[in-house]
Amino acid sequence: MDPIHITSEIGKMKTVILKRPGKEIENFTPRMMSRLLFDETPYLPIAQKEHDTFASVLKQYGVNVLYLEKMAKEALNHGGPQVKSAFLDRMLTESNYPSGVIHDALKEYLNSMDTQTMVNKIIAGVRKNELHIVYNDLASSVSDNPYPFYMDPMPNIYFTRDMSAFIGNGVSINHMTFAARKRESLFNELILNYHPMFEGQNIPVWRNRNHTYSHIEGGDEQVLSEHVIAIGISQRTTAKAIQEMAQKLFQKSSFNKVIAIQIPHNHAMMHLDTVFTMVNYDQFTMYPGILNQNDDINIYVLTPGKDGKIEYKHRTNLKQTLKDALHLSELDIIPTGNGDPIMAEREQWNDGSNTLTIAPGTVITYDRNYVSNRLLKEHGINVITVPSSELSRGRGGPRCMSCPVVRADI
Template structure:
């Protein structure tokens, strides 16, 4: 039987991808709470939905099956008959200190059809939606100005981060910030109960029940032997080493992890915001991650022969990639052409965050016209998608997509 998850590269022809269409959760961002929710701006819902639908249609027009997180989640909950169990866990992780509010929320949400419940959890529950009658001090003294009992999850349209496919399995991630930590619970229930994914038979290399953080935007599958993972604002060195141990102990195909250290800031929050693979021998890169002489700290994790890890350190990223991928000639194409003004501007709008749908074929935001033309001049086919509102969330086409199945590379 073909595995429901099969991703052995960043560039193999994309066959199946999971998206999340932006919903009411985006309209529930306000200026007072947008930073708490990890947003710098407030997208306009009708337009962001139009742009996301254009993105999905672009993928479908190129032969990609598109499935949606919100639909798979509801189907999995019903298939596993775990509606109450899922809801209890979601409420437990929603930082609700009041027993009265928690019980009222459970009653309100559990009465909904499963699909409606999932979408309402994602959108958030406002305080004016439920009448909570309680004389407990925690309730009568509560902050009347905060508008939510359950926070919205507007980052969900970046499906890349809560989980990441690699080989015939995946990681389900412990995410860094409270605003996003509940998101991976949807992937957890899908993998455990959805018939498409074997009702719990899919291999989970690393689950969300860890102390340390990891996010899918930092996880790149360079080929069936080599991973690249960013040591970043959102993924720790400890979690990368833990994943390496798991892969080696579980006899995964992967033999090497390139742990690439990038600056820890919001503009470069994940490795894929500064570095993506677009062809066998070509990568996009943001010059801002390179030090003097183009140096980047790369830690190479390999099996020590006892299912443990041995680590070596290099700073010549281009040569490390050449050796790891067995490519004698390899090009790093700078975002914005490396221009002092253009590069950071297009980087802010995810100029390096490309989604490869086949070798040498990428989907990019139309607003990054300098980077796009540079890619074309290097022989890359560039398919542009609309981006005026999608880009406000600080994530590009790769961030918005979780590949589930790619064709293996012939080379």
């Protein structure tokens, strides 16, 4: 099988990339939370224990679990000193040190570590009190800025879904929206280019990270079938990015339909998969709050047109749009929190719709979303729950925490 093979959201999962939470999720203060896109400060030992349980469940179901941090180390070691130097230069440039005294000091500091320690340190962040920098001018050495980091931590990186998305036999390496997360996809680019699993495989890149104005994140990208993709127009994915990726997919892949779904642009519903996921051949979870008072939502169906152009159709009925695209006579949409206005909003905040399907009709969810979980079971879904008191503080669920690389066809 190809190193990348994703033709659905529900095919039996074979290989997945995770990132175990590390020092980065406790290496910030409440004053830094807004800057780093967090609402709370997680407790690392419990977060790690919960994540280990999540990984253990995947392994019990036969999934090959790979870890982003280990793959980055392996790619750097395989690539050699020049690749490591170039990677550090790019990471430092995107940390706002393209050159100069601080750039040189940080590069020397990071280069002095073994590769795995270096990768972990970049993710955890570099504090100012970790190294003494000798400045060559007064303006640089005298600073009123009390901010404690030279390089910010990356606490969101355990949500491996967002930095890249494997689609068909290719990948989108994502230009992410907020500064707090932009550097993360440098690891994905590194792994794709230099890890032995991918190197030399001529893997199609549907969209690279080198974009300035349009952005996309993996939580908005869902492969519904071998021909159909749903992408959220959200706080973190622009319509322009969707158009650009659709153009490439239509030209170079078997995908011939992109369903762009416009969801509210806010932190509570940052990605499509926080409000809508596929759990079986004809079953989906959905947070009812994305629909208007007439149960409508803005949908744009993109298909290949003449002369390489894209044709667009505007729709408003999500259920009928999905039935038409997937050639289904019936469709079961399961509402978050059983549609109760209080429970639905509570459980959506804790990712009640962010289900990870590991085989048709078998999903992993957070245990705290007991109303949604009970309803899924009533609709015939096999629900496997994992503990979530600390992982959920990052505003992401099991789908957010996983980046599938290979799934069986359905």
